[in-house]
Amino acid sequence: MPSRRHHQRRRHPTHPSSSRTSPTSVAPGATVTVTNDDSQAHTVTSDDGGFDVKVGSGQTVTMTAPDSAGRYGFVCSFHANMSGVLVAE
Ligand SMILES: [Cu+2]
Numbered sequence: 001m002p003s004r005r006h007h008q009r010r011r012h013p014t015h016p017s018s019s020r021t022s023p024t025s026v027a028p029g030a031t032v033t034v035t036n037d038d039s040q041a042h043t044v045t046s047d048d049g050g051f052d053v054k055v056g057s058g059q060t061v062t063m064t065a066p067d068s069a070g071r072y073g074f075v076c077s078f079h080a081n082m083s084g085v086l087v088a089e
Contacts, residue, residue, distance in 0.1 A: 023071070023084070023085040023086070023087045024084070024085075024086055024087065025087040025088075025089055026065045026086065026087070026088055026089075027065070027088065027089070028065060028066060028067050028068060028069050028088040028089070029064065029065060029066075029067045029088075030064070030065045030088075031062050031063070031064060031065075032062065032063050032064070032065050032086070033060060033061075033062050034053060034055050034060065034061050034062070034063060035055070035059075035060045036055040036056065036057060036058065036059055036060070037058070038057060039057050040057055040078070040079075041054060041055065041056045041057055041078065042054075042055055042076045042078060042079065042082065043055065043075075043076050043077045043078060044063065044074050044076070044084075044086075045074055045075055045076065045077045046066075046072050046073070046074050046086075047072070047073040047074060047075065048072065050066045050072060051063050051064070051065070051066065051072075051074070051086075052077075065086065065088050066086075066088050067088075068088065069088050069089050070087075070088055071085055071086075071087050071088075072085065072086045072087075072088065073085050073086075074086060
């Protein structure tokens with residue numbers, strides 16, 4: 001009698017990896033499209049308050065880059081371990 005293996009599928013919970021995005025470079029004042037492929041909502045929140053958008057799961061939003069050239073650090077206000085840098089140049 002052939003033995004049937006019971007395959008147990010384990011779903012690993014998707015928790016935000018400590019993701020550090022490589023700097024995204026855009027023109028000052030440019031429209032930036034942010035797509036969230038994750039199963040959780042995230043935000044792109046500038047350290048200096050220059051921009052702050054919430055991107056729900058599976059959503060795409062647009063935001064405007066700062067008008068002045070520079071490096072703008074941002075975090076996700078939901079997940080303290082998520083951060084990145086937006087470079088306007
Ligand atoms: Cu997040």
